[in-house]
């Protein structure tokens with residue numbers, strides 16, 4: 001686009017496609033979602049440079065909704081949806097949050113204007129603390145099953161997601177948090193945090209489908225070592241073993257993911273089908289054995305020894321503050 005021209009008011013500055021998008025977005029904005037922004041841009045856009053126009057345009061084109069611990073922000077200029085986990089204190093995955101993620105991912109999948117998703121966190125220092133341990137400690141039988149089924153369903157949806165998914169890992173990411181990150185197509189992590197499958201430290205076992213992803217990324221030998229010892233990798237170690245694709249300073253995580261996405265100019269059908277060929281064996285394997293998997297989970301969690309260890313682990317988290 002030529003510097004200083006205005007696609008919003010007259011359309012002369014951009015291509016027909018850009019103009020059509022602009023018109024559509026203007027129509028959305030007229031529903032008064034961003035009235036002050038609209039007024040600002042109308043007033044200034046003819047006199048500003050191309051660069052500040054782009055910033056102005058980004059303000060125009062973003063829509064943000066917040067629901068059930070998730071913030072969904074849609075940039076209709078780039079077609080990128082940022083899905084931000086916002087469930088204090090640590091984005092732990094409880095039943096309701098898993099259901100909310102499953103539902104929201106479904107809506108994003110159906111959104112024709114979305115081509116890619118950035119999965120990130122709205123909390124300081126935490127990407128996701130993994131499964132909510134209180135769901136597994138002294139559980140109610142019915143809720144425990146529903147909890148596990150919801151995790152399975154959410155994971156199948158995320159892992160088989162046809163659009164590009166990138167994780168912006170802006171904090172610690174143990175166990176179920178690492179699963180979320182590993183299920184994305186690309187991972188950018190902030191410096192000085194940790195990620196990995198630490199289940200054995202809690203006296204539990206990482207499910208086969210978590211392990212399958214780990215082995216696919218780390219290889220058999222490293223997975224054996226890391227899983228048995230419940231190792232959490234520092235960001236820098238995670239980069240070395242390929243668990244993440246880039247490590248950058250915290251403030252650069254989102255811009256780095258956005259840049260990477262802008263460089264993935266791959267025909268959507270070819271990319272999506274390739275991803276499907278590579279991944280379907282894993283999610284279908286779980287889909288076909290969901291009931292057995294749930295029974296194994298319930299069996300393990302209800303062991304007295306497991307309950308004791310989970311109780312001690314929860315207590316150790318709480319004691320940290322004392």
Ligand SMILES: CCCCC/C=C\C/C=C\CC/C=C/CC(=O)SCCNC(=O)CCNC(=O)[C@H](O)C(C)(C)COP(=O)(O)OP(=O)(O)OC[C@H]1O[C@@H](n2cnc3c(N)ncnc32)[C@H](O)[C@@H]1OP(=O)(O)O
Nearest residue numbers: 092129130131132133172174175176205207296297317318
């Ligand atoms: C052979 C048969 C095979 C069968 C196999 C079949 C099935 C497999 C069976 C079981 C598998 C189950 C899989 C589980 C995967 C998981 O995800 S388990 C969860 C692992 N997560 C963790 O270990 C993270 C623990 N948390 C932390 O390390 C830290 O909290 C943190 C994330 C690094 C953050 O630290 P920070 O200092 O900022 O915060 P605090 O520690 O003070 O925490 C604040 C607050 O939050 C509570 N909390 C933290 N994590 C969790 C959690 N995961 N769930 C619930 N609650 C959590 C913490 O207790 C504090 O609470 P408060 O004191 O009340 O404020």
